[in-house]
Amino acid sequence: MQNGNLKVIVDDQEFEFTPAQIEAIRGQDPEAVLLENVLYRGQTQKVSDRTYKTEADGLTYTVKIRNRWDEILDKLDMRKSGSQKQTQLKAPMPGLVLKISVQEGQEVSENESALILEAMKMENILKISQACVIKKIRVKEGEAVEKGQVLLELE
Known part of the structure; x- marks a missing residue:
């Protein structure tokens, strides 16, 4: 996927659009989309x-919009799916643990920051993918870690 392009996944079918194409399919009506000269109306x-969930012509579609950062995160295996x-x-990569933001036994929410990992002179905030309890912290601040090393155990 090129810079600026968006990948749109509609019920597991993938489409890629340039910013110009996205602008061209936007209709005047916020609940309508103009695609290949056909106007589609529905609720989103x-x-x-x-x-998003979109209903048009009596059918419901699941629409996911992805940008190049989503693709990079998937390639780096920085997200768990399923x-x-x-x-x-x-x-997700070798680095240095700068800060641990959680404690053992702590209940955490989805997308809550767990720790900061420095890699290639960049600070990467690693977040929890779902609500859980921190079972065990397996690293210490200042510790160097390898790709794939377990940092936290969750329950």
């Missing part, structure tokens, strides 16, 4: 960050 509900509960937080 936001489900989560960049995920419905399996995450039981460990692993280092």
